[in-house]
Amino acid sequence: MMNTPLLYPYSLLCELTYSCPLQCPYCSNPVNFEHYTNELDTQEWQRILDEAAALGVVQVHFSGGEPLLRKDIVQIIKKARDLNLYSNLSTGGTLLTEKLVRELRSAGLDSLQISIQDADSLNSDYISGGLGSFDKKKKAALLVKNAGFPLTINVVLHKQNLDNIEAIIGLAEDIGAERLELANTQFNGWALKNRNLLLPTRTQVEHAVSVVESARLRLKGKMEILYVVPDYFEQYPKPCLYGWGRVFMTITSDGIVLPCQAAREISELQFENIRNKSLEKIWFESESFCIFRGTDWMPEPCRSCPQKVIDFGGCRCQAFLLTGNAAVTDPVCSLSPHHTLIEQALKETKKRSQEMWIYRNEEESKRWTIKSLFDNNK
Ligand code: SF4
Ligand code: FES
Numbered sequence: 001m002m003n004t005p006l007l008y009p010y011s012l013l014c015e016l017t018y019s020c021p022l023q024c025p026y027c028s029n030p031v032n033f034e035h036y037t038n039e040l041d042t043q044e045w046q047r048i049l050d051e052a053a054a055l056g057v058v059q060v061h062f063s064g065g066e067p068l069l070r071k072d073i074v075q076i077i078k079k080a081r082d083l084n085l086y087s088n089l090s091t092g093g094t095l096l097t098e099k100l101v102r103e104l105r106s107a108g109l110d111s112l113q114i115s116i117q118d119a120d121s122l123n124s125d126y127i128s129g130g131l132g133s134f135d136k137k138k139k140a141a142l143l144v145k146n147a148g149f150p151l152t153i154n155v156v157l158h159k160q161n162l163d164n165i166e167a168i169i170g171l172a173e174d175i176g177a178e179r180l181e182l183a184n185t186q187f188n189g190w191a192l193k194n195r196n197l198l199l200p201t202r203t204q205v206e207h208a209v210s211v212v213e214s215a216r217l218r219l220k221g222k223m224e225i226l227y228v229v230p231d232y233f234e235q236y237p238k239p240c241l242y243g244w245g246r247v248f249m250t251i252t253s254d255g256i257v258l259p260c261q262a263a264r265e266i267s268e269l270q271f272e273n274i275r276n277k278s279l280e281k282i283w284f285e286s287e288s289f290c291i292f293r294g295t296d297w298m299p300e301p302c303r304s305c306p307q308k309v310i311d312f313g314g315c316r317c318q319a320f321l322l323t324g325n326a327a328v329t330d331p332v333c334s335l336s337p338h339h340t341l342i343e344q345a346l347k348e349t350k351k352r353s354q355e356m357w358i359y360r361n362e363e364e365s366k367r368w369t370i371k372s373l374f375d376n377n378k
Pocket of ligand 1: 236237301302303305306307308309311312313314329330333334335336
């Protein structure tokens with residue numbers, strides 16, 4: 001049962017497709033993404049935007065995979081504009097052309113984010129698994145600037161690029177980005193499979209903090225820098241999504257409505273499909289949204305902890321992926337009975353490893369699907 005006053009969603013993430021020309025090893029799409037091919041069509045997305053606006057959503061983020069692979073991207077964005085929704089598009093940038101940027105602008109898109117993997121072109125291509133992608137991304141960023149869009153550069157940070165943080169900030173500055181989002185890798189899905197190669201050391205994290213602090217002072221008024229210390233290095237978890245089912249919702253390319261982008265990984269929960277129910281019913285009444293809403297569901301130590309109204313017990317996806325139970329305290333919390341799992345991972349990452357990471361691609365995806373089927377049948 002719902003245990004908080006009625007809360008309306010504020011922000012909607014539309015994962016328009018799981019297809020992507022790149023293969024980042026920390027992708028937030030499900031590890032078995034190739035199973036979900038029944039993509040919503042243009043009319044279905046338009047209906048979703050109608051319903052979202054009626055529910056009170058004010059901002060819509062379009063992402064993927066690569067949202068520019070959708071032939072109807074301009075139409076979908078135009079619909080968001082017609083409904084007065086603030087729209088943001090998050091792209092890898094490699095498919096942007098001058099014509100498309102112009103079309104997106106006249107359709108009413110409000111802002112654009114381009115992801116870059118590193119300031120070093122070779123390492124950037126290596127991380128994205130896309131040869132030549134770095135140059136395409138830089139060109140795309142200039143197209144976006146020239147079209148008059150506010151530009152955000154996104155960089156997912158991890159062990160393989162954190163030492164270049166100064167150069168990454170310099171690159172975003174040279175491009176003329178208004179905002180730089182330095183997002184530390186969240187260890188769900190693909191990133192969890194690659195954790196040993198992505199989890200930074202404490203020294204790397206501390207160095208990055210001091211570089212970011214001085215860059216913020218130097219670039220004040222010119223470029224905003226967002227940076228949050230990775231939760232594995234914090235005493236308490238982050239308030240993931242400001243609490244489950246409080247502000248955010250995600251709709252996947254095949255219509256599943258999730259309280260959070262990574263929630264599909266929680267195999268013990270059943271999620272509704274927008275093809276069968278209204279967004280309003282799903283938000284207010286579905287078990288998947290109500291189950292972790294508020295604080296009544298919390299076990300100890302969260303139940304009697306004053307932090308619970310600040311961090312909401314941390315991340316449900318992380319709790320599930322690390323312990324097999326989404327209803328326990330996030331192991332990142334130093335008070336969690338499972339916190340040794342984090343300490344152990346941090347010890348492991350100090351060891352040098354020769355292994356190669358697993359790219360997000362169909363072949364690997366199939367391998368993981370087969371493995372999980374096997375695990376579930378044990
Ligand atoms: Fe947050 Fe729960 Fe840890 Fe308290 S015990 S800090 S509420 S995760
Ligand atoms: Fe899903 Fe945190 S990533 S709740």
